[in-house]
Amino acid sequence: MRVTLYGAAGGVTGSAYLIETTTARLLVDFGLFQGADEAQHREAMPRDLDPRRLDAVLLTHAHLDHVGRLPLLAKAGFHGPIYGTQATIQLADLVLRDSAKIQRQDAEYENKHRQRRGQPPIEPPYDDEDVTHIIQQCQTVGYDHPVPVARGLTARFVDAGHMLGSSSIDVVITENGRHKRAIFSGDVGSRDAPILRDPVPLQEGDLVFLESTYGDRDHRPIDQTIAEFRTIVGDAVARRGLILAPAFAIGRAQTLLYLLAVMFRRDELPKFPVYLDSPMALAANRIYLEHPELIDAEARRFLNDAPLSEDTETMHMVESVAESRALNDMRGPAMIIASSGMATGGRIVHHLKHHVWQPDVSVLITGFQAQGTPGRQLVDGADHLTLMGDRVPVRASVHTLNGFSAHAGQTDLVRWFAPLADDRPRLALTHGEQAAREALAAVIAAQYGIQAALPDYGARFDM
Ligand SMILES: [Zn+2]
Structure with a gap:
């Protein structure tokens, strides 16, 4: 089993993980790069990722930086299932159509300039029809029950408390009769946030990817x-x-x-x-x-x-x-x-x-x-x-008002990781600026003696 990172590695946008086993290939999230990350990653589709060879996609939640590149997969020949909770799929529909609209407006604006300079017009990366295709490929999963998602892989979604329908995903990989567990925290919510339930911690894992957006601080209560x-x-x-x-x-x-x-x-x-x-x-x-x-x-x-x-x-x-x-x-x-x-x-x-x-x-x-x-x-x-x-x-x-964050602060991230620490998993801190994940890594090293990896784009984890 191998996991490769195609985003949110040293930054907070563009979340994407590729899981490869001897029997299957699937993505966890495929988000858009935004802000400063966007300028660094001009190629939205990783060169060594062939969407036609993908078996499935798992979605942690509907924010654009986790779902925003999905329509590109359909355009590039991916026709497999995309698994997410019902609320995630409904909200992703909303978010992706809004994104398609903004991309169309951006292209129209750019094309006015290009026309004046005698340059050919550009096309937006995807349009509303591409979004329709990708939403049709979505399949609803409920919380807490393992579902088969590809040959040799089951996934269990649990509430991450970050937005409606948001999930952490527990993936069990069976290769040559042996089981390994990869845990994807997704974005972890704040405890006691209004409306949403608290994040559900997971108990076992061999390889854990934990977000670190606020790894260096706690929010005001x-x-x-x-x-x-x-x-x-x-x-x-x-x-x-x-x-x-x-x-x-x-x-x-x-x-x-x-x-x-x-x-x-x-x-x-x-x-x-x-x-x-x-x-x-x-x-x-x-x-x-x-x-x-x-x-x-x-x-x-x-x-x-x-x-x-x-x-x-x-x-x-x-x-x-x-x-x-x-x-x-x-x-x-x-x-x-x-x-x-x-x-x-x-x-x-x-x-x-x-x-x-x-x-x-x-x-x-x-x-x-x-x-x-x-x-x-x-x-x-x-x-x-x-x-x-x-x-x-x-x-x-x-x-x-600084206390309304949808993301867990440092104390709650450590608390989310605590039950997993007993298994002494390999831990990688993603979805955070360098300073934030270094601070979180230091706390986890001090409390549990586990040295977290701070992977960059393209980093690979072999098990
Ligand atoms: Zn999010």
Whole structure:
């Protein structure tokens, strides 16, 4: 058995592992490179990976950096099954169609320049039809039961608590009558995160791939973060202010709505108008509501105790562009939740442009903000932003909440690994910047005496 890494090795995007045995070849995730990683990996399809010879793909979860290269497989002749939980497949459909749309827009933009320079037009890497093909190849798996996925391989998916439907995967490989276990953590969620269940640890493994996004730090406790959220929103509402909340359409938007609904029901906040202005978040809401079996006991109790309709009567789901535009003249008290989460595109950019120059407006940042994004500039205290070509002064107050991470911090990553440590497996730390995984490796070495590998792109693990 051999595992080769084709992404998220020394970076956090482009997750992809190839498992090869004497009887089968399969991928675990095939994610897109984003941001700084993208520039380094211009060739999306690894040269020594022949999609026609693949038997299957396993998906840990639906984030673009784990599923974003899948349509390229279908285009290159892969017709086999793709296994994931039902929520993962539904959300991947959403995420990939959005990605196809952005790629088409990028290509159109680039082609205008190319036309002027007399160059031939370029095609986007994949389109909506390619996404349709790949989604048709998906097969639903449930949690906790081993399923045969290729000759000599079974896979068991367990809840990773990172996003709806997210999984860690336990792969049992049988070669020449002997069994080996390869464990793929996927992205591990924070314990006690609202809505989602806690990550399920695995007990046995010979080879373990563990994510390390926050391997060097712990997050602020979630209870404190929720209390801060309540205070910031409560103060703004008391001042009749407008709150702008850039949020990732899948995950963070639902968390914010859920917390507001809970606070409304408990009279911790007065009911005030809340606008969810993101078609993708609306589609994600519907998928969340279809899966009450995937949410944690606390959220389920909340849904069962009383009708949600009363808690959400001041929440408005904004579908059309015209409705979104009508929010330009919005006065407080009100909150607009819109994506993209880092304000690099989407409807939040319009709302910032129309409101961020007003001193009575609050901007509430609840997600990770990468270097160079407007969201990061706000966090760093910029006195103006350039939005859609316009220079807009920042007079709004900016509040940053750091405790809502979808990723486990260092302590919880170590806790996730603890039951596996008894088997003294080979451990590789992936999906993390170098400093983060070095810090995590040091803690694991000190606690368990296990030296973790810090593999680079193309690294191979033979068992
Ligand atoms: Zn993820």
